[in-house]
Structure formats: structure tokens, C-alpha cells
Amino acid sequence: AQSVAQPEDQVNVAEGNPLTVKCTYSVSGNPYLFWYVQYPNRGLQFLLKYITGDNLVKGSYGFEAEFNKSQTSFHLKKPSALVSDSALYFCAVRDPNTGFQKLVFGTGTRLLVSP
Amino acid sequence: NAGVTQTPKFRILKIGQSMTLQCTQDMNHNYMYWYRQDPGMGLKLIYYSVGAGITDKGEVPNGYNVSRSTTEDFPLRLELAAPSQTSVYFCASSARRDSNSNQPQHFGDGTRLSIL
Numbered sequence: 001a002q003s004v005a006q007p008e009d010q011v012n013v014a015e016g017n018p019l020t021v022k023c024t025y026s027v028s029g030n031p032y033l034f035w036y037v038q039y040p041n042r043g044l045q046f047l048l049k050y051i052t053g054d055n056l057v058k059g060s061y062g063f064e065a066e067f068n069k070s071q072t073s074f075h076l077k078k079p080s081a082l083v084s085d086s087a088l089y090f091c092a093v094r095d096p097n098t099g100f101q102k103l104v105f106g107t108g109t110r111l112l113v114s115p
Numbered sequence: 116n117a118g119v120t121q122t123p124k125f126r127i128l129k130i131g132q133s134m135t136l137q138c139t140q141d142m143n144h145n146y147m148y149w150y151r152q153d154p155g156m157g158l159k160l161i162y163y164s165v166g167a168g169i170t171d172k173g174e175v176p177n178g179y180n181v182s183r184s185t186t187e188d189f190p191l192r193l194e195l196a197a198p199s200q201t202s203v204y205f206c207a208s209s210a211r212r213d214s215n216s217n218q219p220q221h222f223g224d225g226t227r228l229s230i231l
Contacts, residue, residue: 032217034219036220043207043222043223043224043225044158044207044222045222046219046220046221049217090157101209101220102160102163102173103160103220106157107156107157
């Protein structure tokens with residue numbers, strides 16, 4: 001069965017500094033990977049996905065993610081953090097053995113960007 | 116453009132009561148999902164539907180039921196509420212573009228449910 005691990009419960013970064021939110025995955029077959037963001041009292045919002053192709057995927061709000069097959073990782077990155085990026089971030093992997101988007105989510109990483 | 120709408124936003128139930136969480140989407144999406152979110156646990160899939168009249172169990176279906184009579188609506192029913200069902204419930208939908216269907220899921224803002 002597929003799984004996703006987000007090893008950090010919280011990441012702290014100062015505004016203007018680069019940020020990285022880590023994600024590793026385990027899946028049999030080609031991984032389909034996603035990042036979502038959740039703001040307080042709201043549902044999740046899609047940021048980006050990796051299906052195939054370039055290992056560096058660009059998404060919404062200036063975020064990008066790097067797919068690394070050898071390290072089974074899909075870390076979320078942003079060159080310059082904003083206070084407004086503070087939120088809960090979820091990595092997810094799709095079961096490649098179904099023709100349906102059945103996602104398995106990580107436990108989430110809280111990003112706190114200080115002014 | 117409303118997207119995915121969930122009602123109610125908050126609810127307190129007594130043990131043994133029943134209720135239906137409503138979810139409707141206006142994007143003509145084939146796929147719909149119900150998740151529950153517990154602190155530190157991420158999201159767990161309760162039920163999903165690939166189209167009107169078709170539903171299937173997810174990872175944690177016990178204690179819940181669903182129906183999908185229309186493309187737009189996907190209600191979740193709790194028959195006998197238990198304290199373990201205290202959680203935040205999210206409904207989501209996504210489009211089916213191809214056989215692999217990797218379209219983003221669109222989420223509602225959730226229903227916060229407490230069972231006392």
C-alpha cells in the first residue's frame with residue numbers, strides 16, 4: 001500500500017528566506033504526488049502535482065516541488081517565504097493501481113513564517 | 116462560482132443521535148469524496164463516488180453511509196453518533212479528464228462535528 005511521510009510537524013522560517021517542507025513517499029509503481037495547503041478554518045487547496053516529466057514542478061503562489069526518485073522524496077520549496085504562506089501543508093500520493101484519484105495524505109506540516 | 120459547499124459548518128450531537136452532512140458541488144465533477152481530519156492524523160477517506168448512483172468505501176467507512184442520487188450532491192449520514200466520530204469532515208470533488216484522472220481535488224470548508 002502507498003504511504004506518505006512528512007517528518008516535520010512544524011517548520012519555522014523568517015520572511016524572505018527560502019523554505020522547504022519535506023515529504024517522502026512509498027508506492028509500488030509510478031508515483032503520482034500532490035501538495036495541498038490548508039488555511040485556518042478552510043478546506044485544502046491544490047498547490048501542485050507531479051505526474052511525469054520534469055523533476056521540478058512549479059505550482060501556485062510561487063511554490064515548486066522537486067521529485068527525486070532515488071530518494072523517494074517530493075519536497076516543497078519556495079525561494080522567498082511570505083508571512084501569508086503560514087499554513088498547514090499536506091503531501092499526498094495517489095494509488096497508481098486504480099483508475100480513480102484515491103489519495104493518501106501525510107499528517108501535515110505546519111509552516112510558520114515570522115516577520 | 117461556489118465550488119464545493121458544505122452544510123452545516125458546526126454541529127454538536129448527543130451520543131446515539133443521527134444526522135446528515137450535506138455536500139453539493141456546481142462544477143459538474145464526476146468524482147466526489149468524504150474525508151475526516153483529526154489532529155496530527157492528516158485526512159482519511161471515508162467514502163467516495165465516481166458518479167451518480169455509484170459509491171464505494173474508503174479507508175474508514177464504519178459508522179457512515181452515503182448516497183449519490185445526482186452529480187451535484189453527495190450527503191454523508193451518521194446513523195448512531197459516537198464520540199469517536201468527533202472530527203472535522205471535508206467533502207471534495209474532482210473532474211475526470213482521462214483514464215488516469217489526476218485532476219486536483221476541490222474541497223469545501225468543512226463541517227466541525229462534536230459528539231458529546
